[in-house]
Amino acid sequence: MAGIGALGEVQARTGQAACTLAASSPYGRALLCGDQGHVSGGRLELRLFYAAWARGFAVQEHTANGLQRSLQFFDAQGLPLHEVTLGPRSRVPAFDALVARFAAPAAAQFPQHAANSHAPAACPATRVDPRAFRAGWASMRVPQDFYALLRRHGLTRLAALQLASPEFAQPVDGGAAHEVLARAAQTGLPLSLCCGNPGAVQTCSGPLHHVEVQGPWLQVNDAGLQLQLREDCIASAWRVRLPASEGLVSSLELFDADGRTLAIIGGQRAPGQAERCEWRELLASVALEDSPC
Known part of the structure; x- marks a missing residue:
């Protein structure tokens, strides 16, 4: 990387069967901490969890x-994690040099990995102290604290x-994604x-212009962003607010029937800056779920 x-x-x-996100961008500096990586460049940001990576191929x-x-990476079950397409x-010569540098010998055998499920492990709510969890949520200072909160509980x-x-999480109507993307495209709101998936999470930012529906697929087709x-x-959709030192950071989060995250939609903002009022107002206008799940 x-x-x-x-x-x-x-x-x-990057993505999964029901949701993929693609962006044209240079890759910036790749940082490594243990078995986790981070790459950012242009409108692209990647968080990489290499423990899930098992196989990689250079494809022509x-x-x-x-x-x-292209370079294509998979988990031990053969499910795609991340793809890089020229x-x-x-620069084709740089691609050829990279492939030559990392090519496995013809007789090489791929290491065997234990299969693991992509479905999130369930944790009975009865084992969690709700008061401690909610106090931890309210005391967050940056949105990244949310991941530590999940691990802790x-x-x-x-x-x-x-x-x-x-005040921090409310279920909303399942059609919220279409409504939010379409209205953002109409107004030019970035x-x-x-x-993502268990091996990679990709974030892309910028204004949208073309949102359309083709059969069951909701699609954003812009130059450099799909x-x-x-x-x-989409089995459930949630309006989420995370505390931060610069104010609440709001998002629309979408989940499938197995509880896996399909996509997270937020307002573009620079680190340390408050989110745009236009994004907060748009998300606040999304209808709440008619009846509880």
Whole structure:
């Protein structure tokens, strides 16, 4: 991943079966802490969890647009985690050098990994102290504190929202994603889109212009940014507010029937800056769920 920056502008794609997010951007500096990585560049930010990575391939395919080159990474079950595809402004010689540097010998055997489920582990709410959990939520100073809060109480993200105080998490209508994306595209409000899987989480930010529906798919098709989301796989949607030193940070969070996060939609903001009033007002206008799940 540290070598991908030499390729110039590429397309980064991360997601799962029901939701994928792709952005054209150069990769910035790759940082490593234990088995976790972080990459940011242009409109792209990646958080990488290498413990889930098992196999990687350099792929060359003949397409209608010519030879397409990519790097594709998978977990031990063969499910895709992250893909890097070269584009018109990518540096092909740098790609060839990177592949030559890391190519496995022809007779190499892939290491065997224990299969693990992508479904989040359930944690009975009866084992969690609700008062301590809600106090921890209210005392957060940066949104990143939320991940530590989940680990401390052994909760999945969805279980945390179900346990949170209504001032911080409320279930909303399942059509909220379409409404929010369409209205943001109409007004030019820049958003932050986040999609991921157990091996990678990708966030892309910027204004949207083209939001459309094709069958079950809700799609954002802008130059350099694509989101594909199956609306029929959204089992629950939540309006979430996380405390921060600069004020509340709001988002719309979408989950499938197994409790896995499909996507998180937020307002674009620079670190340390308060979120835009226009985003807060848009999210506040989303209808609450008619009846509890």
